[in-house]
Amino acid sequence: MKLIRFGAEAAEKPGIQLANGTKIDVSAFGSDYNEDFFGNNGIEKLKTWLVTNQDSCPEIDDNVRLGAPLTRPSKIVCIGLNYAQHAAEAGMEVPKEPVLFFKSTTAMVGPNDDIMLPKGSTKTDWEVELAIVIGKKASYVEEEDVFDHIAGYVLHNDVSERAYQIERSGQWCKGKGCDTFAPIGPFIATTDEIEDPNNLNLWLKLNGEVMQNSSTSDFIFNVQQSISHISQFMTLLPGDIISTGTPFGVGLGLKPPVYLKAGDIVELGIEGLGTSKQKVVSFRSNL
Structure with missing residues (x-):
């Protein structure tokens, strides 16, 4: 999985980049990529969440800034x-x-x-x-x-x-x-x-x-x-x-x-x- 954050400086949201290069917003998952996320098995929890929620995640335009x-x-x-x-x-x-x-x-x-x-x-x-x-x-x-x-x-x-x-x-x-x-x-x-x-x-x-x-x-x-x-x-x-x-x-x-x-x-x-x-x-x- 490829973890990204996107949006204006100091207001970034979490997302992921899919294998085909498409970027999607996963802020509905409810956690940013921080110490708590990494330290509490966040990567595996996000993978599981995506199984049923990926299709509802908004796409991120390529012109949006990456943080x-x-x-x-x-x-x-x-x-x-x-x-x-x-x-x-x-x-x-x-x-x-x-x-x-x-x-x-x-x-x-x-x-x-x-x-x-x-x-x-x-x-x-x-x-x-x-x-x-x-x-x-x-x-x-x-x-x-x-x-x-x-x-x-x-x-x-x-x-x-x-x-x-x-x-x-x-x-x-x-x-x-x-x-x-x-x-x-x-x-x-x-x-x-x-x-x-x-x-x-x-x-x-x-x-x-x-x-x-x-x-x-x-x-x-x-x-x-x-x-x-x-x-x-x-x-x-x-x-x-x-x-x-x-x-x-x-x-x-x-x-x-x-x-x-x-x-x-x-x-x-x-x-x-x-x-x-x-x-x-x-x-x-x-x-």
Whole structure:
């Protein structure tokens, strides 16, 4: 099943995308895609509900905006330098264990919403990533049990301001959590949709030019290792997002480096998880 949310920002409703691409409104099911939904067998309950209710669900026009396909989670946990070639292009050693950092949940936007350059930004960069949505509370999980705790998978652009991340004191979160820096979606593919998350093609284009094209088979730490490791240090709650790192081809690694500017178009996709497209815009105040 492919879970979507649609409608105006801050007023999204739950829906699903059918196998033929048709999108339908399932708000009559009575639950949004939140911690309670994922943690209380919501996916299976929704499947059962659809058996008798799908035909009465309104279709969603293709022109309707898609939001992030889940409500704001308790946390977004990210893994840095999880592809050997990306570590090399960043000039950093291959880590001995997963490098962890947090991304602000206020950075979440829909898959085709604008990326807004933060005030004073000079080095905003792109990162296509496979993200995991937790489906069951996870604490000290063994690797062989990890898939029991996953609800599904989703496309994520881990937008990063490198000057904030690397050149200023403190932790990486300053360059990762800016508004609009986490376009998520278009949909969450439930686990039955993805045969092997450790062997998926992922790619990103900047203004039509391919910048990243790799496979999750190049992970340093695969899905099982990553989730198990993170769960040793914090409890993962249903709906939490784990973003698994980006392959080589980011702007920081180019010679000379290339960074996003207003008017740029970023397109990205992952095998089985659809595509997204963002326009880069200058800073504008939300006040």
